[in-house]
Amino acid sequence: MEASKALVPKEDIRKLLDGEKLEHCFECGICTASCSIADLLGKDYNPRNLLEKIFLNPDAVLASYEPWLCAWCYRCYKRCPQGLKLPEIFLYMRTAAVKNAFTQPLEIAFEKIVDNIPLSIVTTLVCFHPERAGLEIKKILDMIEHIRIEHLKKLKKKKTVKSSGEKIAVIGSGPAGLTVASELARKGHKITIFEAFSEPGGMLRKCIPEYRLPKWVLAKEIQFIEDLGVEIKTGVKVGEDVNFDDLRKGNYRAIFIGTGANKSQAFKIEGGDLEGVIHAIEFLWNANYKEKVKVGKDVVVIGGGNVAMDTAKTALRLNADKVTILYRRSKEEMPAIPWEVKEAENEGVKIEFLVAPKKILGKNGKVSAVECVRIQLGEPDESGRRKPTPIEGSEFTRETDMVILAIGEIPDLGFLPKEIELNEDNTVWVNPITMETSVEGIFAGGDAVTGPATIIEAIRAGKRAAESIENYVKSLAR
């Protein structure tokens, strides 16, 4: 009898999944411990076990929901001592599943996402990316919307939650704050979010480009959270419109700080104040809000993270003729997710590696060029990446009419009282298990604690904090 043909050729798996590396994987658990989805879904998702299943029986994995649950944060790969590239293997499996018409597993994955992850439509678009396996976005959104409606019907059938009467304040309406609010509102608590900006959503609203996350999708998600009874006070900046201590003196049982990392990192460079030099956050914010945004014809973006990729792609969409990213390390060291880099290059963004700016030159107060220097990489520095060292005499000048600095963001925590301890890098110190700060009853999570990270990590932190706040509030009632 003829053996049935494998859906996933063994050679492909061998090429993708370095058997030797897998054999030497001593199951340290770092990949699974780093994975926000594994934390959010518990025993339903374990990236390390999934790898082994793919190696042993790839065809069986095609019929499973598991490869659809990777949220592309790349933490597993970045921390894996063997350098196993899990996300790329999962993407291969997804594509093979679509090719072989296995759509049922995707539906199960969506059910798990809706059951466990607030902002399920946003995360599907911006984190899970099922479309990367070749599926149509509209179909995906319809499918997840249908699952959520069914989920809501089930929730409504359950007994309504009795109000606890406990008031909790949340500062910031990004994914961390919205998660805390949504989780605690479901427990019957009365939640008020204080948001500095005129509209809720945090970075999702302010900076993630419209072409990746349409504003109507976000509005729908936020409405869903408001329908749970959450009050969102926009245009209220804690530290300016209301003091942190006033919140403490109010009748709030607990406070959650989810103020993100919204301030551009200072970058001292000669010519940094010329007209035509702008920080990426400000540029993306303008692009999301202003009808007319001034963009140069020949744009230079400095940086190598995801924000640099979004900035470059947005500049192209706003009709720049040419966009070049300058990055001081090599492609392998880039903090941006490889997929985002590939997409930017496919769209026409040029990336010059091993190049750093020395100064920005101007004519009549306006930017006209960047003086650059070529870089060589030395031994790994404290970040574990090879240290960039300028090559003497390699300076060159590159003409440009706009420079966008995408060199990182930091939290702006000047509004916090001194007793709330900060880390050396100006993030909020928390107990990593409970997310409680150094002050009892005050919790924090998301980018304000980790520095710039990802949506799924902010949601994970929000869920942890919500659980701890619930325990804390219960302990006060005893």
Ligand SMILES: Cc1cc2nc3c(=O)[nH]c(=O)nc-3n(C[C@H](O)[C@H](O)[C@H](O)COP(=O)(O)OP(=O)(O)OC[C@H]3O[C@@H](n4cnc5c(N)ncnc54)[C@H](O)[C@@H]3O)c2cc1C
């Ligand atoms: C351009 C860009 C693209 C990104 N793309 C992705 C992506 O594709 N995938 C991904 O996973 N992640 C992405 N991220 C990262 C992601 O957006 C963040 O990790 C996430 O939003 C962090 O959530 P957060 O709730 O901690 O903070 P934020 O989303 O930053 O929200 C904090 C909120 O607090 C408010 N606030 C600040 N100070 C105060 C105050 N004193 N009083 C009241 N309110 C205050 C702010 O206005 C803001 O609304 C991107 C980030 C940027 C900038």
